[in-house]
Amino acid sequence: MVAKVYCGLSGGVDSALAAALLVEQGYDVTAVYMRNWSRDLPGFKCPWARELADAERVAVTLGIDLEVWDCEAEYKATVVDYLVDAYAHGYTPNPDVMCNQTVKFGTFLDRALAEGADFVATGHYGRVERCADGRTHLLRALDEHKDQTYFLWRVGEEALARTLLPVGEVRDKAEVRRMCAERGLGVENKPDSDGICFVGPVGIRTFLLDSLERRAGDVVEWETGRVLGRHDGAFLFTVGQRRGLDLGGGPARYVVGTDVEKNVVYVTADHDSPALFCREIALDDMRWISGEPPAVGRYLVRTRHTGELREAELDGCALRFEEPVRRVAPGQSAVVYDGLRCLGGGIVQK
Structure with a gap:
């Protein structure tokens, strides 16, 4: 009996090749576009409709069905709200990690299995190892530079046992693009996604100031306690940050810590500071x-x-x-x- 696979199809290069490889390997493939976020931000129109159009063209080329699943409620609750709350408390979260756990290998996986899928698949760079003893392991991708297991560490063995990651076996991104072009998928020249997808080019600062209250506070030199300048909210800064301090010239300075309760940002001009x-x-x-x-x-x-x-x-x-x-x-x-x-x-x- 042919195994049924629900493949997440985002409209990008990697998921397009993943779907194509699964079709070639003889799986019964259904593509799913997960609409996780559709909100426009000031100066940034969410590209979800354009990405969906690309996913539809890939599905037509491969001769497979494409379904659109609305995952916005789960995504907002477990990814976007998580990110905003973490920043508000002085943390710098990684939303991709939570998205993989709660949406792609949570909501998507659960619904796919409920609808009769044997496996789900994505375009992540990683490899699933199935051993003779019945255990399942997550391995780094063949392309170490693109490896995405850093973002998959919260996905459990039970979910991985029902997961296929075809792109993880490809040598590098150039090869992925070449293979897409050979198959006429039409997405091989799309740029790599970078940064937080729902923030886009407006940047995390603008997004946070749209979500959290602006609070003026001091930028303080870590070694001396001297006030060097002002900021719009300690939650906007992260350890190691150099840009965006706006201290009016002088040496480059690095954030060594923040206190969101006192609303203070501590910095140093010493690149090799023990802090x-x-x-x-x-x-x-x-x-x-x-x-x-x-x-x-x-x-x-x-x-x-x-x-x-x-x-x-x-x-x-x-x-x-x-x-x-x-x-x-x-x-x-x-x-x-x-x-x-x-x-x-x-x-x-x-």
């Missing part, structure tokens, strides 16, 4: 793909998408590095790997 480095990261809200935490020991850790994989000791809720590493903004993800396998991770705490 910008740490040897230990405390984690919270940890999730492990297998459902069980790994044993205490040394693992590879990634704290930024495409960031360097560094060795660290995992001990409960703490990651310890042998050498000082750049501090990670509270709210970001620290993702743990055993070789190629993504084990899970946690949210960086203050």
